Amino acid sequence: ILNVEQSPQSLHVQEGDSTNFTCSFPSSNFYALHWYRWETAKSPEALFVMTLNGDEKKKGRISATLNTKEGYSYLYIKGSQPEDSATYLCAFKGNTGKLIFGQGTTLQVKP
């Protein structure tokens, strides 16, 4: 059974705070690790797709790192803004091709 774990489950921060979340996944048969942002009343949108150990991706104030040998990825948000409030999902793709999601981290940024 593939286990993709995310922590924390939820997070409340003040506007301007920087924050980070963790995604842990199986370290064997790794193909890719995805991050998505899911805002209320919308559908999930892709942030990053990472395939190489040590990879780092950045989009604006959001960045992510990947360690495939130990099976974890971090998502960082610098200077959080209220519009960053959403659920952040990671998903693991192994050699079967299917994409298995974690439970998500729900971020609320207070103005």
Add this chain to the structure above:
Amino acid sequence: GAGVSQSPSNKVTEKGKDVELRCDPISGHTALYWYRQRLGQGLEFLIYFQGNSAPDKSGLPSDRFSAERTGESVSTLTIQRTQQEDSAVYLCASSVHESSYNSPLHFGNGTRLTVT
């Protein structure tokens, strides 16, 4: 261009009835996934289609659930004899060919199914 389209957006049905949910993926996307999110839970994998390969049905929760895909186009998810625990948001997503490992999923807006 057009995104992933799902219909209906909302469906209320009586326990025991059959329902059919439809997904139109982005043109040219050969991979198609169905997920569901029950209240308070995460995205649960149901089924995965990749081109003409046999689908990965390992996430279907019971034999009441089935899905088909016409070539690399429309997919339908059918739930027979619906139960209250089937109430959830059913999400469809598509992506380009799986040999491109860094292809993200593009999600539809989902179908909210309520079984009364």
